[in-house]
Structure formats: structure tokens, C-alpha cells
Amino acid sequence: xxxxxxxxxxxxxxxxxxxxxxxxxxxxxxxxxxxxxxxxxxxxxxxxxxxxxxxxxxxxxxxxxxxxxxxxxxxxxxxxxxxxxxxxxxxxxxxxxxxxxxxxxxxxxxxxxxxxxxxxxxxxxxxxxxxxxxxxxxxxxxxxxxxxxxxxxxxxxxxxxxxxxxxxxxxxxxxxxxxxxxxxxxxxxxxxxxxxxxxxxxxxxxxxxxxxxxxxxxxxxxxxxxxxxxxxxxxxxxxxxxxxxxxxxxxxxxxxxxxxxxxxxxxxxxxxxxxxxxxxxxxxxxxxxxxxxxxxxxxxxxxxxxxxxxxxxxxxxxxxxxxxxxxxxxxxxxxxxxxxxxxxxxxxxxxxx
Amino acid sequence: xxxxxxxxxxxxxxxxxxxxxxxxxxxxxxxxxxxxxxxxxxxxxxxxxxxxxxxxxxxxxxxxxxxxxxxxxxxxxxxxxxxxxxxxxxxxxxxxxxxxxxxxxxxxxxxxxxxxxxxxxxxxxxxxxxxxxxxxxxxxxxxxxxxxxxxxxxxxxxxxxxxxxxxxxxxxxxxxxxxxxxxxxxxxxxxxxxxxxxxxxxxxxxxxxxxxxxxxxxxxxxxxxxxxxxxxxxxxxxxxxxxxxxxxxxxxxxxxxxxxxxxxxxxxxxxxxxxxxxxxxxxxxxxxxxxxx
Numbered sequence: 001x002x003x004x005x006x007x008x009x010x011x012x013x014x015x016x017x018x019x020x021x022x023x024x025x026x027x028x029x030x031x032x033x034x035x036x037x038x039x040x041x042x043x044x045x046x047x048x049x050x051x052x053x054x055x056x057x058x059x060x061x062x063x064x065x066x067x068x069x070x071x072x073x074x075x076x077x078x079x080x081x082x083x084x085x086x087x088x089x090x091x092x093x094x095x096x097x098x099x100x101x102x103x104x105x106x107x108x109x110x111x112x113x114x115x116x117x118x119x120x121x122x123x124x125x126x127x128x129x130x131x132x133x134x135x136x137x138x139x140x141x142x143x144x145x146x147x148x149x150x151x152x153x154x155x156x157x158x159x160x161x162x163x164x165x166x167x168x169x170x171x172x173x174x175x176x177x178x179x180x181x182x183x184x185x186x187x188x189x190x191x192x193x194x195x196x197x198x199x200x201x202x203x204x205x206x207x208x209x210x211x212x213x214x215x216x217x218x219x220x221x222x223x224x225x226x227x228x229x230x231x232x233x234x235x236x237x238x239x240x241x242x243x244x245x246x247x248x249x250x251x252x253x254x255x256x257x258x259x260x261x262x263x264x265x266x267x268x269x270x271x272x273x274x275x276x277x278x279x280x281x282x283x284x285x286x287x288x289x290x291x292x293x294x295x296x297x298x299x300x301x302x303x304x305x306x307x308x309x310x311x312x313x314x315x316x317x318x319x320x321x322x323x324x325x326x327x328x329x330x331x332x333x334x335x336x337x338x339x340x341x342x343x344x345x346x347x348x349x350x351x352x353x
Numbered sequence: 354x355x356x357x358x359x360x361x362x363x364x365x366x367x368x369x370x371x372x373x374x375x376x377x378x379x380x381x382x383x384x385x386x387x388x389x390x391x392x393x394x395x396x397x398x399x400x401x402x403x404x405x406x407x408x409x410x411x412x413x414x415x416x417x418x419x420x421x422x423x424x425x426x427x428x429x430x431x432x433x434x435x436x437x438x439x440x441x442x443x444x445x446x447x448x449x450x451x452x453x454x455x456x457x458x459x460x461x462x463x464x465x466x467x468x469x470x471x472x473x474x475x476x477x478x479x480x481x482x483x484x485x486x487x488x489x490x491x492x493x494x495x496x497x498x499x500x501x502x503x504x505x506x507x508x509x510x511x512x513x514x515x516x517x518x519x520x521x522x523x524x525x526x527x528x529x530x531x532x533x534x535x536x537x538x539x540x541x542x543x544x545x546x547x548x549x550x551x552x553x554x555x556x557x558x559x560x561x562x563x564x565x566x567x568x569x570x571x572x573x574x575x576x577x578x579x580x581x582x583x584x585x586x587x588x589x590x591x592x593x594x595x596x597x598x599x600x601x602x603x604x605x606x607x608x609x610x611x612x613x614x615x616x617x618x619x620x621x622x623x624x625x626x627x628x629x630x631x632x633x634x635x636x637x638x639x640x641x642x643x644x645x646x
Contacts, residue, residue, distance in 0.1 A: 003461055006458065007461075010455060010458040010459055018446055021446040093441075093442040094439070094440070094442060095441070095442065097441075098438060098500075099459060100409075101408045101431060101434060101513075102456065102459045102460050102507070103428040103459070103460060103507075352411060352412070
């Protein structure tokens with residue numbers, strides 16, 4: 001068992017090394033990273049005139065959509081292109097003979113190749129996600145700088161006011177944390193207010209201004225530092241690995257890479273549309289024939305439901321998606337992948353090479 | 354017995370022509386341990402199919418094969434087997450050392466044992482100048498030699514070499530021939546296919562000749578090639594016509610019919626002449642451009 005794992009890892013590492021040393025993939029990845037990184041600039045072009053604090057979230061939403069969209073799209077290309085040529089290239093170069101003539105099972109060869117592509121897709125997703133994170137950080141910096149400029153224009157000593165209000169809030173928090181009689185606490189807070197009123201003539205106005213500023217800053221940061229983005233990236237990765245599994249299965253019996261690429265793309269497309277088709281049929285009620293419902297059932301069994309992963313759009317729209325739902329989807333992807341790998345091994349075991 | 358086949362048959366259906374191609378027809382073959390066995394025959398005669406079936410890469414329609422008593426597709430059989438395919442490309446992005454390290458790991462060799470084995474094999478195949486070069490920059494002969502090294506990485510007892518000298522220049526071809534002879538001395542069993550009959554003659558103990566998927570002839574080279582009704586005598590020096598007549602007269606006195614005696618001067622083969630000329634030259638004119646430390 002350990003020896004088998006060792007062989008799978010050796011083949012996986014070799015597959016990853018091959019992909020990393022291929023210039024086409026590197027160029028594709030660099031392009032994706034530059035594109036994701038530049039999403040902040042693109043967001044400004046795409047949303048002209050929206051450069052105001054209240055509308056800043058439109059740009060943030062754009063950066064998120066654009067970043068995740070680019071990760072999904074380029075990830076799809078990298079996953080499908082690299083998987084589609086795995087087996088045909090091994091057959092063409094006859095390297096498959098040298099591997100399978102060693103004490104290596106065909107299943108180990110296939111799983112090793114799959115592991116290599118999974119590692120590659122994980123690496124690419126990590127790099128693109130890092131670029132996405134940097135672009136979000138850039139957007140946050142821009143937002144904060146813009147908030148500073150807007151609120152700075154409302155009061156000449158705005159930075160000092162911010163410090164003062166934050167200091168006041170810290171002191172008030174200490175008083176409240178101290179506990180004890182509420183009447184005494186009220187008196188202490190009142191004394192604190194008097195102290196700051198003495199320092200700042202329009203203390204209430206300053207407090208309101210800084211509170212608005214803090215609210216806007218929090219709004220920007222909450223949108224950008226949304227922990228749900230991790231869920232979104234995990235779901236995108238799961239979708240890419242499912243696509244890899246489909247491409248691997250097709251390549252076990254395909255005679256050319258082009259066939260694998262086109263068929264995978266079609267299955268990917270049907271996987272997105274089957275849900276919609278089913279809903280349309282269901283709406284037609286009695287008009288559904290037994291053949292149509294049978295076909296819909298067969299399609300949903302054979303073709304993965306890619307549309308479920310559009311839940312990522314909900315996350316990007318700021319809607320709360322519970323982790324349990326994300327884990328359900330990851331589980332679905334895992335089960336589907338196991339079935340695909342089992343089928344791939346069964347087909348490849350009987351293939352004449 | 355290193356290799357044993359009984360009635361081994363492979364048929365490929367030609368769906369469009371509604372015909373069946375018999376790639377190999379009921380092959381019975383036995384290769385003894387420590388033997389160098391040559392598979393000869395024109396293209397499409399079934400040599401490569403035989404090798405692929407002996408490696409478990411192609412499933413026979415009929416018959417069976419055994420490698421040291423094990424089915425060819427078993428891991429146990431493959432632990433004893435090394436294989437060099439015809440015109441191998443390998444992974445062009447790896448260098449010589451990385452290639453051997455990869456194949457070594459597949460065979461369960463690792464750590465210091467693997468590094469030691471790589472050193473030994475690089476020495477054996479003479480690829481010291483290719484260790485850090487990517488395989489895409491290798492010549493055909495170098496590729497065949499790294500191919501032999503990967504086939505030997507787990508120190509197998511049996512080697513299958515499919516056209517090991519195909520496309521290699523005469524010098525590279527001679528180096529591979531010498532390697533096969535060294536492997537024989539090391540006690541390895543070698544089964545190889547080739548079109549270069551003279552080379553097969555130099556290294557093989559026994560041969561089988563294939564034609565249209567059938568084995569048509571098999572035997573030791575001595576038994577197949579020796580003309581038992583004639584005797585050859587080699588005499589040093591140049592014999593002029595008077596001395597030739599004297600030799601004929603003496604042989605006649607010994608009861609040999611002088612009419613059947615022929616005099617000729619031994620000739621070098623073109624390969625022998627080529628090798629004698631080229632082997633005195635350095636192997637490569639390329640110089641290492643890296644600064645010396």
C-alpha cells in the first residue's frame with residue numbers, strides 16, 4: 001500500500017514538473033495573474049463616475065466578480081488543456097511503455113497523472129487567489145485613502161479628531177468593563193464627555209463625523225475581508241477538479257486531445273444547463289413524456305450538476321451561505337470524483353496501448 | 354526458463370475492412386536464463402507485438418506467456434524485467450540524472466541506494482556528459498543509452514530491447530552492441546529485436562526469425578549459420594599462384610579434391626572499417642562553456 005502510494009506520488013510529481021516546465025502553461029498563468037491583479041484598474045474603467053464612498057462597494061463587487069471569474073475561467077483552461085494531453089502524449093512519446101513495464105499498476109499510473117494535474121490546478125488556483133487577494137488589498141487601500149480624503153475635507157483637523165474619538169471610546173469601554181453601580185458608571189461617562197467637550201468645541205459633531213467615517217471604513221473592510229471568499233475559492237477549486245476528473249475519464253478512451261477538450265467542454269456546458277432544462281420541463285407539468293423525464297433523470301445521473309456551484313455568485317453578492325451547504329457541495333464533488341476515477345481506471349485497464 | 358510462451362496469439366479486428374489482422378500467430382518460444390536472444394523479421398512481422406505481450410502491455414487473444422514462471426502483467430514479473438521501447442523519447446524536460454531518479458522511484462529504489470545506482474549506470478552507459486543536460490538536447494544514441502540505463506535501474510535479470518539500434522549511427526550502434534555483451538557477461542538475459550543482421554550475429558546466442566506474424570525459424574547461430582560441408586583455413590601472408598598450386602597439391606595428397614578448393618583474401622566489413630576509423634576520434638566536438646571553478 002505504501003509502495004503503491006510512493007509510486008503514485010512519483011508519477012504525480014513528474015506530471016507537475018512537466019506542466020510547470022511547459023512554457024504555454026506558464027504564460028497562461030502569468031496572463032491570469034496579471035489580469036486578476038489588474039482588476040482594480042478594470043473596475044475603475046467599468047464603473048466610471050462611481051468614485052464616491054457610498055458607491056465604492058460597486059467597484060469592490062466588480063473586483064470580486066472579475067477575480068473569481070478569472071480564476072474559474074483560466075483554471076478551466078489549465079485543467080482541461082493539461083489533462084487532455086496527459087495520456088495521448090504518453091502514448092505518442094511511448095513513455096507509457098517505460099512506466100508500465102516497471103512494477104507499476106495501470107491504476108497507479110492513472111492516479112499519479114491525476115494527482116499531478118490536481119497539484120497543478122491547486123498551485124495555479126493558489127497563485128491566482130494570491131493575486132486576487134492582493135488586488136482586494138489594493139482596492140481596500142484605495143477605499144481607505146478615499147475615505148480619508150473625503151472626511152479630511154470636512155474637518156481641517158480630522159486625523160486628530162479620529163485619534164481623540166478613538167481614545168474616548170477606549171476610555172468609555174474601560175469604564176463600562178469595570179462594572180459596578182450603573183449610576184456611578186453614568187456619572188463617570190458624563191465626566192468623560194465633559195473632559196472631551198472642554199477640549200473640542202463641537203465634540204458631538206466630531207463624534208458623529210468619526211462614527212460615520214468608522215462605519216464607512218468598516219463597510220469597505222467587511223466587504224473586502226469577507227471570510228466567505230475562502231468558501232468561494234474552495235468551491236471554484238472543487239469545480240475545477242471535477243472538470244479535471246471528467247477530462248481524465250474521457251481521455252482514457254479518446255484517441256485525440258481535441259476530442260477530450262471538446263467533449264469535456266460540452267459536458268461542462270450541459271452540467272450548467274441541465275438544471276435549467278429540468279426546471280423548464282417541470283413547469284410544463286403534464287406535457288412531460290416518460291421519455292423526457294427518463295432522459296432528464298439519466299442526464300442528471302451521468303452529468304455532474306455544475307449549476308450548483310453558481311452558489312459562488314451568491315457569496316460574491318454578499319449573501320450568507322452556511323458552511324454546511326459548502327461542505328455538502330464539496331462532498332458531492334468528492335463522490336462524483338471517486339466514481340469518475342473508478343470508471344477511468346476500469347476503462348484504462350482494458351485499453352490496448 | 355526466463356521466457357516461455359505457448360500458442361501466444363494476437364489478432365486485431367480491422368472493423369472498416371471487415372477483416373482480422375493476425376499480428377502474432379501461435380508463438381511457442383523459450384528463452385533460457387543468461388541467453389542473448391534475437392528476434393528478427395521485417396516490419397510488421399510480430400516482433401514488437403511479442404515484446405509488448407511479454408511485458409503485459411498487450412493482452413493476447415490466445416495462449417499464454419510466463420516470465421520466470423509469472424504472468425507478464427504481474428508486478429512480480431515486472432520486478433525482474435527492464436524494457437527499452439523502439440525510438441523512445443522519454444521526458445524531454447528532465448535531465449539524465451532526473452530521468453533515472455524518476456524511474457528508480459517507480460521501482461521502489463530510493464535514497465543513497467538510488468544515487469549509487471545512478472552513478473553505476475551513468476558509468477556503464479558512458480553518459481557522464483549528459484547528466485545535467487535536458488533529454489531534449491540528447492542525440493539519438495544518447496537517448497538509447499539513457500533508455501538502457503532506465504531499463505537497468507532496478508537491476509533486472511531480464512531485458513527486452515525493441516530495436517535498440519534503430520536510427521543510431523554506426524558508432525552509437527556499436528556502443529549499444531558492446532553494452533549488450535557486457536550485460537551478457539553480467540549474467541543478464543537479453544531479448545532484443547533488430548534489423549541489423551550483422552549486429553545480431555555478433556551478440557545473439559540464439560535467434561528466431563518472424564514473418565507475417567509467424568515464427569518461421571529458430572535456433573542457435575552456430576547451428577543455423579555453420580556450413581558443415583566446408584572448412585575454412587586462414588593463412589598469414591600473401592600466397593602467389595605458384596604457392597597456391599603447391600597448397601592444392603599437398604591438399605590433394607591428403608585426399609581433398611583440388612577442384613573444390615578456392616583461394617580468397619579476407620575483407621573487412623564496411624562497419625569494421627568505419628568503426629576502426631571513427632573510434633580513434635573524440636566522441637564530441639562540443640566544449641563545456643561553463644567557467645571552471
